[in-house]
Amino acid sequence: MALTLYVDTERWRAHQQSVLQQFPGIVPVCKGNGYGFGHERLAEEATRFGSDVLAVGTTYEAARTKDFFSGDLLVLTPYRRNEEPVPLPDRVIRSVSSVEGVGLMRGARVVIEVMSSMKRHGVTPEDLGKLHAAIDEVRLEGFAIHLPLDRTDGSDAVDEVIGWMDRLRAARLPLHTMFVSHLHAEEFARLQQQFPQTRFRARIGTRLWLGDHAATEYRGAVLDVTPVAKGDRFGYRQQRAAGDGWLAVVAGGTSHGVGLESPKALQGMTSRAKGVARAGLATVNRNLSPFLWGGKQRWFAEPPHMQVSILFVPDDAPEPKVGEELVAQLRHTTTAVDRTVDR
Structure with missing residues (x-):
């Protein structure tokens, strides 16, 4: 006899489809314990609905998940100097959050995280002028911004992203792809409409897998x-x-x-x-x-x-x-x- 997770599979997958429709180009997130379902199960679900990228939390998770998912794997934890090397295939994309980190990832596929109002990690506006030489040495997959869940000060999430888009454009940095987190569907649509030359990709975990309680x-x-x-x-x-x-x-x-x-x-x-x-x-x-x-x-x-x-x-x-x-x-x-x- 066991502790069991029962899944109404049809309803669960119907909810997934509703989220996919709201966020075209979604990057499903599978990190930690796989939101209670496990990495293998969520990798199978991402494959089932045709995702080309799956986001994981760490390099260790990428190593465990690579055998379950054949597309690209985006590691969300930023690269750090002297971190333990983990053997990973070329289809793994690393996040970086500093100019130094970009410089240390020569030849690798990277996503550069910018500092949001979360104030967790990311390059700052003052760093942007130093990125030009650094990005020539990597395969840049895009920039990313991780936004807070709540905005008790009444600020607007879209305005925060637009501010960074303007800074990146002023610094003449490539804006072909921007990965975003914690946006509502209407906010995501507003950004895509305002910047049609940039592909916005929403990294979503909780809402995708656990949105229908x-x-x-x-x-x-x-x-x-x-x-x-x-x-x-x-x-x-x-x-x-x-x-x-x-x-x-x-x-x-x-x-x-x-x-x-x-x-x-x-x-x-x-x-x-x-x-x-x-x-x-x-x-x-x-x-x-x-x-x-x-x-x-x-x-x-x-x-x-x-x-x-x-x-x-x-x-x-x-x-x-x-x-x-x-x-x-x-x-x-x-x-x-x-x-x-x-x-």
Whole structure:
């Protein structure tokens, strides 16, 4: 019995097609854990809808993915001096984010990242005059800009891209291709219309693979069910049961990503209040699990184990049975399942 990712394949692929239509020339992104599907599966999907380029996060991911995808592979992490060499085919394109990086990639296929308001990495406006000599030594595939997801200052994403297009043009640098990230479909269309001589290519991962939440569902199988009375001791730490009910052992533990959570950027008083409440409950060993049963999110009885989680199900809920499955609300990018089932 397993932690399973169920995929409504027809619906999932229909969503992919809707994104492809909105972003002609899309560059699908397959990085990290493959958005919960794995690199091999997403490489197969990209091949299925005819993509000529697949973006991956690192050179190590490119090495793993090259046998699953026959087109070009774009590595999103910029090249750095003295990085560990990874044997890669010529169809791999490297990102670079500095004049020095361009100079070190002599003869290679490169995409030059420019510094956006993300302020993560990229060449600056002051660097542009130094790029002319450097790009003569590489095979330039285009420039790229990685934009922020939110714009709390009210600024416009299209204006930011236009600003860089104007700078690159003023520096007499080639503008045949511009790779962009985190644009809405209408913003992407506006840019393509304003700069018809440049091919814009949207690098998209989350929206492409995870944009239709109803197309996928995680479920953990019930492995064991043990009745408990209030005060009974149980588990590794021999805590006492909070009431009468059942301890349900469910497939899915820390090795799957269950119980792991990345920090959240909280905005507004409501989300902050909820965060404080969750932290307060955690101090008394009250932690909500991602598993739902009887229409409610159930509490961990104790911290999740490596491959299973133990939940407390109170006696006012239906008794879970071995072999039944509990829906789990898990984050795709941090979850590793035992199996994926298409249906």
